[in-house]
Amino acid sequence: MNVFEAIKNRRSVRSFSDRAIPAEVLEKMKLAIRYAPSACNFQPWHFIIVTDAKLRGSLAQAANDQLWMAQAPVTMVACGFADQAYKKMGGYDNSIDIDLAIALDHLSLAAVEEGLGTCWIGAFKEEEVKTILNIPNNVKVVGMMPVGYPATANLIRPIDESRRKADSEIFSTNSFGQ
Template sequence: MDFYEVIRTRRSIRSYKSDPVPEETLTRILEAARVAPSGSNRQPWKFIIVRNEEIKRKLARACHNQMFIAEAPIVIVACGYNIHWNRGEYMGDLSMLVDVSIAFTHLILAARAEGLGTCWIGSFSNREVKKILNIPEDVNVVAITPLGYPKDESFGEPGPRKPLSEIVSVDHF
């Protein structure tokens, strides 16, 4: 699939078939995240693959009862480490969020290229997710996504988007 088609047709999928994701497909998707760029090549991420049905249900409840999350055969939780470094006025602790989000975007787009659906979940109880997955206190949960084959929803063209003239400036704001 053409890269621009992947970008244009990626959607948040909220209904999944129970069909398993082949291991080699999952590996390719994770590999896409692994090779993502990060500030000073710090790679401050860790991805937790969840297949256990009870854990998926607990995670869905921790995501404000978005129970569709538990329908997918896999749930991926993206975590980040705050690696402090002395780089002047760079983004500080926000750099970890940026780096993990770049890797997670790679993962989401790779999943679409493989014909799989995802839904970037940013609304969850950080405390509950950390408790469910035994995530250390100094590690942050950045994002969660179900991963699986879409059941009812199809990929297609995006909904209304602002024109470039509204979102791009040249030489000044």
């Protein structure tokens, strides 16, 4: 599978089978994260690989009761260190949100190639997640991503082009709106 196929086939999966992720596949997911770019290559991140069913259930509750999350055999929790990040990046105080989003996207695309499903989780109670996973106060939880095999083999539907904005609404050349 090439990268464009992975991009076209990636979908948010919210129903997972109980099939375990083989260790060698999980290693590939970790490698995808390790190779993700970051501002000045600072890599201001730490990922917690949550495999414990009770912890996954607690994380699902902390994610505004998105209980389906607990079905996935793995939840990746993306944490960032503001003091290790590039400062004053665009409209942000530092680069951790962007850096970790890039790393999570690498994970999601690598997962597609391995037949795995993922879903970005940005809605959660950060303090609860920190308590559940013993995350220090100086660390920011940027996002979570359940990872697993989709419950339904033919879950990926073709892209409905009518639901995608036209190029003219998304792109301009040399000047905004041109």
